[in-house]
Amino acid sequence: MIWTFEQRRRRAGLLFVAPGLLLLAAILGFPIVDSLLLSLQRVQLTGDQVSHSWVGLANFERLATDAVFWKAAFNTAYFAVMEVLLVSLISLGIALLLRHPMGNSSLFRIMLIVPWAIAPVANAVLWKWILNANYGILNGILVSLGVIDFNHVWLGSPFSALNFLLIVDVWKSVPFVALLMLAGLQRVPQSLYRAAYMDGAGPFQSFMHVTLPSMRGILAIAIILQTIWSLRVFDLVFVLTRGGPADATVLMNFLAYRVTFNFLDLGYGSAIANVIFALTLLIAALYVWLLWPREPGGRR
Amino acid sequence: MFDSLNRRNLLKYGAATGVGAAMAGFWTRPVRAADAALNVFCPLPPDPAPPGAAEFAKEAFAKWQADHAASVTYEKLGWSQLHDRMATAFASGSAPWDIIYNCGWVPEFQSFLAPYADQLPKDVVDDLPPSSFKTVTIDAKRYGAVFTLSLLTLFYNREHLEKVGLKEAPKDWAEFKAYAKELTGGGRYGLVFNYGDPAGIGGTASYWMVFLQQAGGKMYGEDRMPVFNNAAGVDALQMMVDLMAWTDPGSISYANINDATNVLLSGRASMMMNWPFMWNTANDPNQSQIVGKVSSAVLPAGPAGTASIDGTDAWTVAKASKNQDKARELIEFYLSPEVQKRQVLDTGWLPIRLSVLADPEVQAKAPNAAVVLEQAKHPYDSFVTPDYNEVTVAVGTQVQQALQGQKTAAQAMADAHDAVVAIVKRRG
Numbered sequence: 001m002i003w004t005f006e007q008r009r010r011r012a013g014l015l016f017v018a019p020g021l022l023l024l025a026a027i028l029g030f031p032i033v034d035s036l037l038l039s040l041q042r043v044q045l046t047g048d049q050v051s052h053s054w055v056g057l058a059n060f061e062r063l064a065t066d067a068v069f070w071k072a073a074f075n076t077a078y079f080a081v082m083e084v085l086l087v088s089l090i091s092l093g094i095a096l097l098l099r100h101p102m103g104n105s106s107l108f109r110i111m112l113i114v115p116w117a118i119a120p121v122a123n124a125v126l127w128k129w130i131l132n133a134n135y136g137i138l139n140g141i142l143v144s145l146g147v148i149d150f151n152h153v154w155l156g157s158p159f160s161a162l163n164f165l166l167i168v169d170v171w172k173s174v175p176f177v178a179l180l181m182l183a184g185l186q187r188v189p190q191s192l193y194r195a196a197y198m199d200g201a202g203p204f205q206s207f208m209h210v211t212l213p214s215m216r217g218i219l220a221i222a223i224i225l226q227t228i229w230s231l232r233v234f235d236l237v238f239v240l241t242r243g244g245p246a247d248a249t250v251l252m253n254f255l256a257y258r259v260t261f262n263f264l265d266l267g268y269g270s271a272i273a274n275v276i277f278a279l280t281l282l283i284a285a286l287y288v289w290l291l292w293p294r295e296p297g298g299r300r
Numbered sequence: 301m302f303d304s305l306n307r308r309n310l311l312k313y314g315a316a317t318g319v320g321a322a323m324a325g326f327w328t329r330p331v332r333a334a335d336a337a338l339n340v341f342c343p344l345p346p347d348p349a350p351p352g353a354a355e356f357a358k359e360a361f362a363k364w365q366a367d368h369a370a371s372v373t374y375e376k377l378g379w380s381q382l383h384d385r386m387a388t389a390f391a392s393g394s395a396p397w398d399i400i401y402n403c404g405w406v407p408e409f410q411s412f413l414a415p416y417a418d419q420l421p422k423d424v425v426d427d428l429p430p431s432s433f434k435t436v437t438i439d440a441k442r443y444g445a446v447f448t449l450s451l452l453t454l455f456y457n458r459e460h461l462e463k464v465g466l467k468e469a470p471k472d473w474a475e476f477k478a479y480a481k482e483l484t485g486g487g488r489y490g491l492v493f494n495y496g497d498p499a500g501i502g503g504t505a506s507y508w509m510v511f512l513q514q515a516g517g518k519m520y521g522e523d524r525m526p527v528f529n530n531a532a533g534v535d536a537l538q539m540m541v542d543l544m545a546w547t548d549p550g551s552i553s554y555a556n557i558n559d560a561t562n563v564l565l566s567g568r569a570s571m572m573m574n575w576p577f578m579w580n581t582a583n584d585p586n587q588s589q590i591v592g593k594v595s596s597a598v599l600p601a602g603p604a605g606t607a608s609i610d611g612t613d614a615w616t617v618a619k620a621s622k623n624q625d626k627a628r629e630l631i632e633f634y635l636s637p638e639v640q641k642r643q644v645l646d647t648g649w650l651p652i653r654l655s656v657l658a659d660p661e662v663q664a665k666a667p668n669a670a671v672v673l674e675q676a677k678h679p680y681d682s683f684v685t686p687d688y689n690e691v692t693v694a695v696g697t698q699v700q701q702a703l704q705g706q707k708t709a710a711q712a713m714a715d716a717h718d719a720v721v722a723i724v725k726r727r728g
Contacts, residue, residue: 133550
């Protein structure tokens, strides 16, 4: 058999990337497959070993009737939608301010990145102190300013606790997305703004008809990334509320952890984790589709 | 050397320093080939930790290692991470420990533990409260030895009580409510709890278990099915709901005991249920603003008398350990009168040995010891089962809903009962 140059080139390329692919398969593929198999089993710690028995789709059927799972799913959906909305809007606002000549200082960018750079658990502990009902600084400031008359228990009621988790996560997520959007803003050609100005467009019209359409790709990427990240929130729940009060802040990731490691129900915990994985995979696929290079005619 | 400090040199020196540090550890490693190497899994201080992990009985510990040709290394973790670390280690078949701290999880991990405590010397066993073996005994085999008498008792700010004309601690539920009401005001609350985390010993559900026993109820019947959906269960929860009017409202958000303890220690609450370690903390000027003002008392009695729960801090031996005898000897050392005495004098964690608890020096240093001993004369069942975490999350979540007024006590008990029945049936 005679190999063409192109075939030899492709074969050599394949051989070069094979070790990397094998490593990826071992690191990523094995846990995914193992987790999927676990979700089809009942797993128990008995007789100084782990016993497995196949239960088919029973763990997934149990999801359908598990009120806590649905509560976690609703909480997660609310959290994800609100987080994406808030992070996108706030980040866009900050990016616009940073692009303004008065905000174009590297000091602002350094300050902006601080919340994002803080380690997740340290960030959660920091907010735990800020929100403490008895001696938290938030209560202290609001009382001293006369905004509130007495200390509030910010993490004490279901609605308030979930929304404060949201606020904390938004605070942490905004910097990265803002910088992403700033990069997108800086790519918009100035000639478009000048042309719009010549056509009589004001600042708002320029924003609506030049800025936003030019940033469509960046906005989509930011939204998708933020959706994926919001599905993975765990550390905030673990440190700030442990899912309470009364399961009001249980998100799906935390529930998967609780069922797997606290309750030692490894099969059911894997089923929940696989639901999160499937959702993330779908959104990631959308992300890849958006980033896939387009041919000049717009085809992918 | 630093004249030519650049990124390349910095990396080079960093790597050299790292290798040097690693090699230093290699050359100076104290383990001799003939030594038995014991690996102990325990909590980080200030939670109850053994000599060598906590700052007490260090010389005796070093001598024990030398005398027994053994080297002991500790894996210490924050208390909240202990269970999950054990679960993952056992599930993956890679638990490296000989001795393992347990706290109510013995039924859950029983199959990975050895019933070594049956072999403890008679003089040791005779000096321990028989009831201390309850949470570590399964099918008449003893899998652990509790090493600290750790029951919930009442801690109160004596100065606050005296200011409103109260001379001694509340004795029953009626007084408990009246005291809490009287002590609330001026930015202060009568009570503080940590109701934020429903799970485990010290979680929301376990506080309800205290009131449940005081009301004359219990969790399970002879058939191991839940039996708490009755007047005692509802009364216990209603008592907690009633007390909320004078409880620091932040209690529902405090996820661990330290959050609530800090409120009492800052003088912003007057009473709380807490573990014996609190005594030292409350009298440490570096941690407390109420030094010398704290007293402890037996918990107020309900219709059936006073009752508490057991912290169940126990040492267990791994079934997979290759040094089970040596591990048992080390636990005997932990339980020796000298170590037990230093444990309470230096860390505040009470001993479990009755002879040490009766020691005048111990009673002078830890006046709460007598209170805990008195509390131990009454029921203190923690109702641990293999699915304790799942059960306490189910019950604790319902209790939280009742405390927030989302459900009546009766409705919450009925829902908790149904949830626990489902868990027990699933356990099989």
